[in-house]
Amino acid sequence: MLERLRDAGLRPTRQRLALARLLFEGGNRHVTAEQLHAEARREEIAVSLATIYNTLNQYRKAGLLREVVVDSGRSWFDTNLEEHHHFFHEATGALTDFEAEGLAVEGVPKAPAGTEIDRVEVIVRLRDPQ
Amino acid sequence: MLERLRDAGLRPTRQRLALARLLFEGGNRHVTAEQLHAEARREEIAVSLATIYNTLNQYRKAGLLREVVVDSGRSWFDTNLEEHHHFFHEATGALTDFEAEGLAVEGVPKAPAGTEIDRVEVIVRLRDPQ
DNA sequence: TCAATTCTTTAGAGTTGTTCTAATCTAATT
DNA sequence: AATTAGATTAGAACAACTCTAAAGAATTGA
Ligand SMILES: [Mn+2]
Ligand SMILES: [Mn+2]
Ligand SMILES: [Zn+2]
Ligand SMILES: [Zn+2]
Numbered sequence: 001m002l003e004r005l006r007d008a009g010l011r012p013t014r015q016r017l018a019l020a021r022l023l024f025e026g027g028n029r030h031v032t033a034e035q036l037h038a039e040a041r042r043e044e045i046a047v048s049l050a051t052i053y054n055t056l057n058q059y060r061k062a063g064l065l066r067e068v069v070v071d072s073g074r075s076w077f078d079t080n081l082e083e084h085h086h087f088f089h090e091a092t093g094a095l096t097d098f099e100a101e102g103l104a105v106e107g108v109p110k111a112p113a114g115t116e117i118d119r120v121e122v123i124v125r126l127r128d129p130q
Numbered sequence: 131m132l133e134r135l136r137d138a139g140l141r142p143t144r145q146r147l148a149l150a151r152l153l154f155e156g157g158n159r160h161v162t163a164e165q166l167h168a169e170a171r172r173e174e175i176a177v178s179l180a181t182i183y184n185t186l187n188q189y190r191k192a193g194l195l196r197e198v199v200v201d202s203g204r205s206w207f208d209t210n211l212e213e214h215h216h217f218f219h220e221a222t223g224a225l226t227d228f229e230a231e232g233l234a235v236e237g238v239p240k241a242p243a244g245t246e247i248d249r250v251e252v253i254v255r256l257r258d259p260q
Numbered sequence: 261t262c263a264a265t266t267c268t269t270t271a272g273a274g275t276t277g278t279t280c281t282a283a284t285c286t287a288a289t290t
Numbered sequence: 291a292a293t294t295a296g297a298t299t300a301g302a303a304c305a306a307c308t309c310t311a312a313a314g315a316a317t318t319g320a
Contacts, residue, residue, distance in 0.1 A: 011266095011267065011268070011315090011316055011317080012316090013267090013268060013269080013315070013316070014269095014315085015268080015269070016268090032306095033306080033307080034305095034306085047269085047270095048269065048270050048271070049270095049307090050269075050270060050271080050272095050307095050308080050309090051268080051269055051270075053306095053307065053308075054268085054269080054308095067202075069199060069200060069201060069202050070199060071199060071202070072197070072199050072201070072202055072203065072204060072205045072206075072277090072278095073202065073203070073205075073277080073278080073305075073306070074202060074305090074306070075202045075203075075306085075307085087241070087242060087245075089242075089245055090248070096242065098238075098239045102237040102239070103235070103236070103237045103238065104234070104235070104236045104237055105233070105234070105235050105236075105252060106233070106234045106235075106236070107232040107233045107234055108228075108233065108252075108254060109228045109232070111217070111254070111256055112217060112219075112226065112256070114258075114259070115217075115219055115256040115257065115258065115259070116256065116257060116258075116259050117254055117255070117256060117257075118220070118255040118256055118257040119254075119255045120252065120253075120254050120255075121252070121253045121254075121255060122235060122238075122250065122251070122252055123250075123251045123253070124238060124241070124247055124249075124250050124251075125247070125248040125249045125250075125251060126241055126242070126245040126246065126247060126248055127245065127246060127247075127248040128244075128245065128246075129244070129245070129246050141286090141287060141288080141295095141296070141297070142287090143286075143287075143296095143297060143298080144286085144298095145297080145298070146297090162277090163277080163278080164276095164277080177298085177299095178298065178299050178300070179278090179299095179300095180278095180279080180280090180298075180299060180300080180301095181297080181298055181299075183277095183278065183279075184279095184297080184298080202306090202307095203276075203277070203306080203307080204276090204277070205277085205278085
């Protein structure tokens with residue numbers, strides 16, 4: 001973790017290390033700022049909400065996290081850096097991955113003049129049956 | 131317009147009619163609440179921001195509009211009800227359509243137990259070249 | 261080793277987008 | 291025309307997020 005932060009040009013402070021452990025140890029995950037803050041509090045890690053936001057954004061800029069936009073009004077951060085896509089269940093707010101392998105998006109038109117394609121994102125919105 | 135609102139179970143009030151004209155006459159468009167409010171003011175239509183929000187949400191629930199989620203922090207509403215997808219240029223906030231015809235999304239995994247697929251959304255994020 | 265420097269954290273204030281409240285107004289119904 | 295149901299509004303409230311400036315911690319380098 002220490003290395004990972006140093007490599008990203010971030011001082012390995014108490015807070016950043018603790019949050020890195022929550023985020024990166026124990027499998028990929030999706031979190032919002034409030035969720036991570038609540039989790040830190042539960043684990044008795046003293047860290048302010050401002051620092052949660054600072055840290056998530058720094059990790060994103062450093063490429064340690066990416067943002068997933070599925071809901072206006074709330075930012076989700078994703079520790080899974082592999083090419084993949086998302087199920088989003090509107091009713092429950094559940095956000096889950098599915099692998100890009102096996103998925104084919106074909107016939108994407110070329111980017112408008114003066115721009116290029118950064119990323120093709122597929123979001124599968126779910127609802128309750130019937 | 132009057133018919134359209136009546137069919138949706140909405141009283142055709144002065145405000146709803148004026149907004150329907152802005153939204154639905156003259157081709158498909160994407161708007162945010164603030165944009166529509168500014169436009170109404172420009173056209174000297176007296177309508178409060180609360181009514182803009184109420185109306186956009188009512189139109190969405192009635193199926194006259196859909197919401198496009200491309201940016202956390204701001205809701206976009208789309209008058210284009212045909213199956214289509216979006217380019218989103220992060221840098222400028224430009225949101226443009228491309229037709230679903232010609233696009234194939236294959237290999238979408240089946241929905242998690244207890245849910246079903248509502249819609250498959252493709253968002254092509256654009257950046258400036260290089 | 262220990263200033264000195266630079267960067268980080270923090271509480272709380274500020275901002276933005278959106279929703280709520282409750283008073284007033286308007287459309288529909290009788 | 292009177293009544294009723296529903297709509298609009300200003301402004302307050304709220305939620306998510308960012309900013310500010312003061313205090314604290316990591317790093318540097320003498
Ligand atoms: Mn939402
Ligand atoms: Mn954004
Ligand atoms: Zn993911
Ligand atoms: Zn569109």
